Amino acid sequence: xxxxxxxxxxxxxxxxxxxxVINNEPLVNEKTRKRILAAxxxxxxxxxxxxxxxxxxxSNIVGFLANEVATTWSSTAxxxxxxxxxxxxxxxxxxxxxxxxxxxxxLALEQLQLYRAEAVIYATRYHRKVEIEAIPDAPLIxxxxxxxxxxxxxxxxxxxxxxxxxxxxxxxRGAKRPVFLNLATATVAGPLRAKGFIDxxxxxxxxxxxxxxxxxxIEGGHxxxxxxxxxxxxxxxxxxPDAILCGQDSLALQVYLASAEAGMRVGRDIAVxxxxxxxxxxxxxxxxLSTMALPYYEMGYAAMEAALNPGAKVSPPSRLPCKxxxxxxxxxxxxxxxxxxxxx
Amino acid sequence: xxxxxxxxxxxxxxxxxxxxVINNEPLVNEKTRKRILAAxxxxxxxxxxxxxxxxxxxSNIVGFLANEVATTWSSTAxxxxxxxxxxxxxxxxxxxxxxxxxxxxxLALEQLQLYRAEAVIYATRYHRKVEIEAIPDAPLIxxxxxxxxxxxxxxxxxxxxxxxxxxxxxxxRGAKRPVFLNLATATVAGPLRAKGFIDxxxxxxxxxxxxxxxxxxIEGGHxxxxxxxxxxxxxxxxxxPDAILCGQDSLALQVYLASAEAGMRVGRDIAVxxxxxxxxxxxxxxxxLSTMALPYYEMGYAAMEAALNPGAKVSPPSRLPCKxxxxxxxxxxxxxxxxxxxxx
DNA sequence: CTGAAAGCGCTTACAG
DNA sequence: CTGAAAGCGCTTACAG
Numbered sequence: 001x002x003x004x005x006x007x008x009x010x011x012x013x014x015x016x017x018x019x020x021v022i023n024n025e026p027l028v029n030e031k032t033r034k035r036i037l038a039a040x041x042x043x044x045x046x047x048x049x050x051x052x053x054x055x056x057x058x059s060n061i062v063g064f065l066a067n068e069v070a071t072t073w074s075s076t077a078x079x080x081x082x083x084x085x086x087x088x089x090x091x092x093x094x095x096x097x098x099x100x101x102x103x104x105x106x107l108a109l110e111q112l113q114l115y116r117a118e119a120v121i122y123a124t125r126y127h128r129k130v131e132i133e134a135i136p137d138a139p140l141i142x143x144x145x146x147x148x149x150x151x152x153x154x155x156x157x158x159x160x161x162x163x164x165x166x167x168x169x170x171x172x173r174g175a176k177r178p179v180f181l182n183l184a185t186a187t188v189a190g191p192l193r194a195k196g197f198i199d200x201x202x203x204x205x206x207x208x209x210x211x212x213x214x215x216x217x218i219e220g221g222h223x224x225x226x227x228x229x230x231x232x233x234x235x236x237x238x239x240x241p242d243a244i245l246c247g248q249d250s251l252a253l254q255v256y257l258a259s260a261e262a263g264m265r266v267g268r269d270i271a272v273x274x275x276x277x278x279x280x281x282x283x284x285x286x287x288x289l290s291t292m293a294l295p296y297y298e299m300g301y302a303a304m305e306a307a308l309n310p311g312a313k314v315s316p317p318s319r320l321p322c323k324x325x326x327x328x329x330x331x332x333x334x335x336x337x338x339x340x341x342x343x344x
Numbered sequence: 345x346x347x348x349x350x351x352x353x354x355x356x357x358x359x360x361x362x363x364x365v366i367n368n369e370p371l372v373n374e375k376t377r378k379r380i381l382a383a384x385x386x387x388x389x390x391x392x393x394x395x396x397x398x399x400x401x402x403s404n405i406v407g408f409l410a411n412e413v414a415t416t417w418s419s420t421a422x423x424x425x426x427x428x429x430x431x432x433x434x435x436x437x438x439x440x441x442x443x444x445x446x447x448x449x450x451l452a453l454e455q456l457q458l459y460r461a462e463a464v465i466y467a468t469r470y471h472r473k474v475e476i477e478a479i480p481d482a483p484l485i486x487x488x489x490x491x492x493x494x495x496x497x498x499x500x501x502x503x504x505x506x507x508x509x510x511x512x513x514x515x516x517r518g519a520k521r522p523v524f525l526n527l528a529t530a531t532v533a534g535p536l537r538a539k540g541f542i543d544x545x546x547x548x549x550x551x552x553x554x555x556x557x558x559x560x561x562i563e564g565g566h567x568x569x570x571x572x573x574x575x576x577x578x579x580x581x582x583x584x585p586d587a588i589l590c591g592q593d594s595l596a597l598q599v600y601l602a603s604a605e606a607g608m609r610v611g612r613d614i615a616v617x618x619x620x621x622x623x624x625x626x627x628x629x630x631x632x633l634s635t636m637a638l639p640y641y642e643m644g645y646a647a648m649e650a651a652l653n654p655g656a657k658v659s660p661p662s663r664l665p666c667k668x669x670x671x672x673x674x675x676x677x678x679x680x681x682x683x684x685x686x687x688x
Numbered sequence: 689c690t691g692a693a694a695g696c697g698c699t700t701a702c703a704g
Numbered sequence: 705c706t707g708a709a710a711g712c713g714c715t716t717a718c719a720g
Contacts, residue, residue: 013690013691014690014691014692015691015692016690016691016692017689017690017691020689020690026689027689027690028689028690029689029690032689032690051696053696054695054696054697054698055695055696056696057696
């Protein structure tokens with residue numbers, strides 16, 4: 001691979017002037033610039049980043065540790081957001097798939113120190129608490145998670161608002177007996193959403209305190225889905241719900257199965273809504289699933305902005321708003337259209 | 345951050361001897377080594393990789409471009425396999441999420457040149473043909489894909505074997521009228537699997553040529569799933585199948601829905617098997633889905649081995665074998681146990 | 689507008 | 705077993 005030295009020789013000029021052209025510095029004669037650019041082209045010269053890093057003492061690298069992230073669709077959006085923000089600042093993302101507290105995580109943080117990363121972003125697959133320490137000389141930003149002592153800047157989805165909004169919409173469309181098939185109680189999002197669900201009922205004059213149930217549970221360290229069994233049970237009940245809000249799209253999938261087996265059709269005999277907007281699940285379900293999309297791209301973007309502009313505020317975690325992606329599942333033929341409250 | 349110079353001063357020795365200790369070279373006096381290690385500890389010294397790279401002219405970096413990969417579970421295994429193999433050789437993975445032929449891909453390849461990557465692995469989400477060119481001075485390895493001219497070493501799953509094996513198992517357990525709800529015909533895996541399905545029938549004395557149908561299609565550049573409609577249609581038919589093999593777990597999900605709505609229970613009234621073993625789908629379906637796992641970890645590992653040992657054979661693509669992950673869906677109460685052919 | 693010199697933090701090549 | 709010198713490919717700081 002060619003060096004600036006070789007380019008300079010071919011262009012009959014000095015290394016420094018070549019460096020000027022490469023770094024788009026002004027004050028270079030047009031003719032000299034042309035000659036240098038031609039030489040660069042001819043030799044296929046590319047700057048050697050390691051040399052630049054060493055001399056300028058700037059690595060321009062930001063580490064992105066994805067904890068379990070790659071197992072779901074959400075990772076794409078988190079990484080894309082961070083990537084786009086990074087490129088805006090001329091920074092380079094260094095991406096790692098890690099396991100919390102595990103060997104890969106340790107090695108990734110080690111590598112990032114060796115590369116003199118300027119900041120580190122730590123992202124999790126779902127909203128939760130983590131235990132992690134920053135490496136020296138690089139701010140740590142938490143993405144979709146937070147630390148117990150709120151020591152680090154963090155960005156999470158606004159679970160309360162999301163549940164409040166989707167429940168309000170459900171009620172606005174006619175739901176009288178909505179049930180919330182929630183995430184495991186041991187999650188962070190679960191209780192926040194339960195509160196949003198209940199408060200939205202309260203705001204509309206509905207008492208929903210008894211309508212929240214667990215659709216999943218953490219058993220033996222593993223996340224177990226019980227949406228199918230719970231849905232089958234409540235749909236067999238005399239006072240069955242007219243709408244089911246699911247804590248995640250996977251639970252909605254199980255509700256679809258249980259509904260079909262109970263002879264009920266989603267979007268006609270029972271309304272269903274959910275959280276996540278996860279591909280491909282949403283596209284596969286018939287009818288299409290109405291679900292609250294989590295603002296992963298925006299979260300990733302915000303995290304990178306914060307990583308590159310340290311000194312800003314640290315805690316509490318910034319809660320980014322969620323939006324409903326409306327398809328066909330949030331409907332019930334039993335809801336009389338006249339009863340839908342109008343909004344202006 | 346401390347340098348070897350500072351460590352040397354503190355340990356009252358020379359930079360070179362510090363370098364010896366750091367690189368585990370022999371021929372260092374035990375006492376000197378101890379002093380140096382203590383100094384390293386005290387100063388929190390970490391080697392500066394950029395400096396090492398520049399002097400040794402070895403970047404130790406391998407690029408991993410994940411095309412659409414992060415949208416599915418398969419990515420984890422592909423990356424993990426490559427990661428593990430890389431660490432075995434003391435190499436570092438540089439991971440990028442890219443879009444084929446897009447801006448992110450161009451930028452990623454550019455970055456890898458600037459970092460003087462020693463090899464590049466290009467991975468796709470599903471088995472297909474790609475158009476891509478290697479960057480100078482770094483071998484390109486294709487993972488889960490291949491190029492038209494077989495110019496590059498490639499690793500793909502053995503789709504023919506996978507379909508042959510799962511179909512044989514289906515027939516062995518009693519299937520008489522299996523139907524294959526295949527991927528879109530325009531995919532690479534689709535036709536290979538169709539052949540495996542038909543050949544397995546032939547080997548067992550069953551004519552399955554007319555039993556292959558498309559469960560998905562590429563329409564307007566997008567992959568569209570039709571598993572629900574097709575399954576609903578064939579299950580309503582007088583001569584309905586006793587088993588459905590699905591081209592991917594997502595199609596199986598749609599078959600579960602259509603079966604439930606037709607009043608049929610998977611694993612009892614209709615047997616279902618599939619390809620992918622994708623999380624979390626497989627864990628969510630009731631009953632659990634029996635499916636051919638694709639050897640993603642092994643493929644990733646093999647790709648990295650090939651990347652770091654160039655000069656080996658190039659074409660045709662290496663086809664890695666798939667294995668059945670058996671759960672409860674590959675059963676049908678109508679299959680008399682006595683009719684199951686015995687194997688010894 | 690241009691260039692010579694120094695130095696970033698290491699490892700290489702060599703001499704003791 | 706140890707160390708002084710040179711150099712990897714750049715950018716910085718400075719002088720013209």
